[in-house]
Amino acid sequence: MTDAAIPTAASLRQTVEARLKKRHAQEMRFRLYGRMAIIVALCFLALLLGRIVTQGYSTFVDYRIAVPVYLDPARIDKADPTGANYDMLVAQSILTKLGEQDDDLGEKSGKVMEIMSNDLGFQLLKMVREDPSLIGKTITVTGPVKSDAALYFKGQIKRSTPQDSRKLDDQQLDWMDKLKASGAVTSGFNVSFLTNSDSTEPEQAGVLGAIVGSAMMLLVTAVLAVPIGVLAATYLEEFAPKNRWTDIIEVNINNLAAVPSIVYGLLGLAVFINWLAVPRSSPLLGGLVLALMALPTIIIATRSALKAVPPSIREAALGVGASRTQTVFHHVLPLAMPGVMTGAILSLAHALGETAPLLMIGMISFVPGVPEGFTGAATVLPVQVFIWENASERGFHERTAAAIIVLLVFMIIMNLAAILVRRRFERRW
C-alpha cells in the first residue's frame, strides 16, 4: 500500500462530486430519452391523423355544374328515348354556353365530356324515360364535374405543370375557368359523398353503401357476440367448477384473443362458406366471422367487470335466500353492466375497423348501391378504403382519405360512447 492509495478527504470529495455530476448527467439523458420516445410517438400520431385530414378534407367540397340542355326532338327518338347520346347533348350545351362551336369530328365535345361527369347524361336519360313529354323542351341539369376537373378547381392539378404530364390540356382549363367565372360551376358541401354508394367514377362514388354494410354487419356481430360472450364469461366466472375443463376453456380463450385476424378469415372461408354455404360477401357472413373474433375480448372484458363486483353483494343475495342464478341475474350482472357494455362497445369498435378477415370471405367485390339484405352482397367501410386505395384514378385517393375520416368518426363516436357509459355508471366499491 502506497500513500497514493489512501485518498484524502479533499480528493475523495472531488472524485465523488465528479462521479455525481456524471450520474446526474446520465439521469438527465435517461429522462430525455423517455421524453423523446413519447414525443416521437405523439408526432407519429399527429402525422398520421394530419396527413389523412389534409388528404381527405377536400373531398367534402365538390364542384357542380348546372347547364340548360335543349332536348332536341331530332336527336331523341320518342319511341326509344334510351338510344340517344345524352352525354353528347350535355357536352354540346356546355360548348354553346362557352360560346364555342363543336367541330365535325366532335373533338371539342369529347374534350368537354372529360371535364363533366356522365351523371348529367344519366339524369337526363332518367327524366326523359319518366316523362317523354320533356322532349323538345329545355331543362337544366345539375351534376358534379369530372374528378380531374374538381382536382383542378381544388388546386391539385396546376396550370404550371407541363400539358403532357397532366390529364387536362390548356383549353380545358380555360373552359373551366370560364364556366367558374360565369357561375355555371358552383362549389358546396359534398352531400353526394355521403348519400351515394360505390361507383366506377370517382366523382360519383360515395360511402353510403359501405356505411349501411358496416352497420348491418356490426348488428349481426353484436347480436351474436355480446349475449354469447356475456353468458360464457358469467358461467366461467360465477358458476364453473375449477377443474381441467374450465382451465382448458380459459387458456383457450386467452389464446383465441391473440390469434391473427386473418386466421378467422380462413375459418370463415372453410367453415361458413364451403361447409355451411353462407352466401359470400354478405353482412351475415362478415358478422359471423367478426363475432367469433370479438367473442374472446368480450369474454375477457366481462370477466374483469364481474370480478370487480364485491363478494359481499353475492353473499347478501344468497343470505336472503336467492339461488345462485337469481344472485347473478338480479344482482351481480346488473352491477357489472357498465363494465360489460364498455368492453362490448370497444370490441365492436375494433371489429368495425377490421379488414383482413373480410377480404378472405369475398367482401372485396364491387358493390354499387346499398346492400339489399343480410344475405346480399355488401361492402364495409374499411374494405371500401382498401378498394379505393388500390384504384388508379387520382380522384379516388382523396376519397380514400375521406372514407377513412368517416370511419374514424364512427370509431370515435363508439369510443366516446364507451367512455360515457363508464363515466356515467361506473361505481367504485
Place this chain on the structure above:
Amino acid sequence: MLIWIALTALLLFSAATYMAARRKAVAATGGKPVLLHSLPGYYGSYAALWVGAPAALLILLFAMFGGRMEAALLRADPPAAVQALTAPQQDVFFDDARAIAHGGQPSETIYDGDLKTALDAKAAKSAHLQNLIQYGSVALGALLALAGIMIAYPRIGPQFRARNKVEGWIAGLFIACSVTAILTTAGIVASLVWESWRFFQAVPIHEFLFGLEWNPQIAMRADQYAGTGAFGAVPLFVGTFLIMMIAMLVAAPIGLYSAIYLSEYASPLTRSVVKPLLEILAGVPTVVYGFFAALTVGPIFRSFFNWIGAQLVGGSFDGLGQYLMQVQNQMALVAGAVMGIMLIPFVSSLSDDIINAVPQSLRDGSLAMGATRSETVKKVVLPAALPGIMAALLLAVSRAVGETMIVTMAAGLQAKTTLNPLDTVTTVTVQIVTLLTGDQEFDSPKTLSAFGLGLTLFVVTLMLNIIALRIVQKYREQYD
C-alpha cells in the same frame, strides 16, 4: 318468410303456455302462491321453455341446413343426360335448376334437348323439395311444441321444483355459450389442418417448409394440375421475419422508453393526457396505417433514398448510389416502420402494466441507498420486470407476424430471400390475401397453399402467445 311466421306463432304459443302454466300453479294452491315451491313465474317459464326451445331450435336448424339437404336430395338420381356432363358442368346444372325453382338468376348456360327437359324436371323437383322441407320442418316444430306441452303441463303442481328445472335450462345455455369458444378453436384447427393436409398431398411438407422458391402458379385449365408452381415458403418466412424485425426495432425502444417515462417520471397530469393519446394510436384501424404507409411514408422514403443515391452517384460509392436511385415505394422498411408505429402503444401499455406491478418497496429501497432514479430503473425495476417485458415483446412479435393490412398495402408481392430492408419482400399474410381474393378453385394447390401458410402462421403465433402468457403468469405469482 314461412319460418318467420312459424317462429312468431311459436313465440305467441309459448307466451300463452307461460300464462296458462302460471295460472295453473297459482290455482293449484287455492289462491295462496306462497305455498308454491318456486315463484309462480318459474312455473310459467318452465312450460314455455319446453314448448318453445326445442321447436325453435329445430326450425332454425332446418332453416340453416335445409338448402343443403335440398341440394343433396336433388342430386340423388341424376338423369342419364346429366350424368354425361363433367362434374363442374353438373354443379352448374343443379345450381341453375335451383335458381329457376327459387326465382333466382340462372347462369347463362344454354340447355337443349334432353338436358332442357331434365332441367325443367329438376327445377320442379327442387321447388317441390323446398316446400316439403319447409312445411315439414314447421310441422315437426309444431309436433315438438305439442309434445313439450304434454310433458311440462301435467307436472305443474305446488310441490314441483320449477325454479331448479328452469335453472337447469339456464345452466345448459351457459355451457353451450362457453363451448362456443372451444368450438371456434376446433373450427380453426380443423379447417386449417384439413385444407393443409389436402395441400400437403400435392406438395410435400418438407418442400413447403424448406423450399427456396415461391411461385404459386395460376391454374388456367383444369388439367394443368399440381407441380407447375413452386411452393417453397422460405422467402415468405424471411420476408415476414425482416419486416417483423424492423417493426420491433421501431416499437421496442420507443414503446419501452415511453412506458418507463410514463410510469416512473411523468406527473399524473402528463400521464392522464399522454396515455389516452397513445391509445388512439392503438385504436386506429390497420387499413388506415396501410393507407398511410402506401401513400405517405412510401413516397417520402423513396424520394429520400433516391436523393441520397443522387448525391452518391459518380463518387466513390457510385454502385450504392446507383442502387439507391432504383429504390421503390414498396420496400420492407416502409411496411416495417409503419407496423412499428402501430405496435408502439401495444408495447408501451403492456410494459407499463408490468413496470407498475413491480412493488414500490424495491424502488424505495434502491432510492434510499442513494441511487438516482434512472439507476433504480435500470438496475432494480427493469431486471425485476424483465420477464414480463420479454413476454410483452413476444406478444408484439406475434402481432407483427400476423398483421395483414399494412403489409398487403405497403409491402410487395415479389417473393425474395433477402435481408435488405430497402428491397421488396412479401410476407405470409400478404400471400394468403393474394391467393384467396378473387376467384378460387378449391382443388388447386394454389388456393390450398394459403391454408398451409395459415396453419404455419397459426402455429407460430400460438406458440409465441403460449410462451408469453406462461411467462406473465409465472411472473405475476412472484410478487403476489
